[in-house]
Amino acid sequence: MRLLDERQLARAPPFCRLDPHQLRRVRDLAQARNAAIGTVVFDEGQPALRFHLILSGHVRLVRMTAEGEQIIVLHVAAGQIFGLGAPLGRATRQETAITADDCQLLSWPTALWQVFSDDYASFAKETMRSLGARADEMSNRIVELSTKLVEQRIACALLRMIGQSGRKVAGGIEIGFPISRQNIADMTGTTLHTVSRVLSAWEKRGLILSTRCHVVVSDPHGMVMIASGAARPDQPATAARRSARKAASSIPYSAQASITV
Known part of the structure; x- marks a missing residue:
């Protein structure tokens, strides 16, 4: 897949406040791919070597119990980042990521997380905002399951x-x-x-x-x-x-x- 221009990145919250030059740099460092429905992007337990952005489509995050049962943890929509190991202090994947429909994905080496955070103040801020929203969703789901x-x-x-x-x-x-x-x-x-x-x-x-x-x-x-x-x-x-x-x-x-x- 070829990313046509940086405007696609500008629609994603982590990059929405970057200027065109910054967006172009981020785009040039990205690896792009098309992923058909049901594609495993990464598996639980694998090293967290890259983080990902969904340009279009949805990704399902899944965990397996000790008994082998599958639990869907979260659905991640277009414009959101997933697979963040570095900012959460995780060296390995805590879940399996599977495309819920046909997706267009970008990814970057984990080492670039700190580079982007240092160079672009809004990147870390917007990413933390997204992670906070996911934490709220998970909290609500725990209450639902309990009550x-x-x-x-x-x-x-x-x-x-x-x-x-x-x-x-x-x-x-x-x-x-x-x-x-x-x-x-x-x-x-x-x-x-x-x-x-x-x-x-x-x-x-x-x-x-x-x-x-x-x-x-x-x-x-x-x-x-x-x-x-x-x-x-x-x-x-x-x-x-x-x-x-x-x-x-x-x-x-x-x-x-x-x-x-």
Whole structure:
């Protein structure tokens, strides 16, 4: 793959404040590649020799348990850096990175992390901001896994993915990369059977549309209500909205919280 110009880099948060000359230098030091869906970018336990930027597509970060079970830790979207070993003090990979769809990737030797940080103050600042957002996401997921019912966890996962990469289609908001029911199970600490049962029930109720590896959330508001616990998972969406409005009307407006997607 040939990077056409530095404007592609300028759209990525770590490099968004660099001037054209600086962007050109960063571009010239990069190694570019196309990676088809399902490509392993690096494996857990390997030396952390390079860090990566997604120009287009999505990358799935996965960890394996001692029992050999797969856990999806995170989805990383276009414009974000991943595989950072040096700033985190890690000499080896803590997870496996697999492309969730067709991707365009750039990478640099790990040694250049410190060079970029020293030469471009905004690079380190913007990268830390991105890492902070990921830490917040992981914290929220730990709370979900510890406190929420499985249907709520699945709803949270779908909402998180449409918030990250959703695109409007005729039937609602589609998750912008292929996602299987097994992937959703790996994200939410449950089984494929449970995810299939829940999604099938939601499809009958008009909350989602799903085909092989594609999910469209048809009723984002109803999904938010399930995720937040404002509606029972088996409660029809229209009844759930009535229930939520009735509950909200009984408390002062200043104490009410709205959730938007």
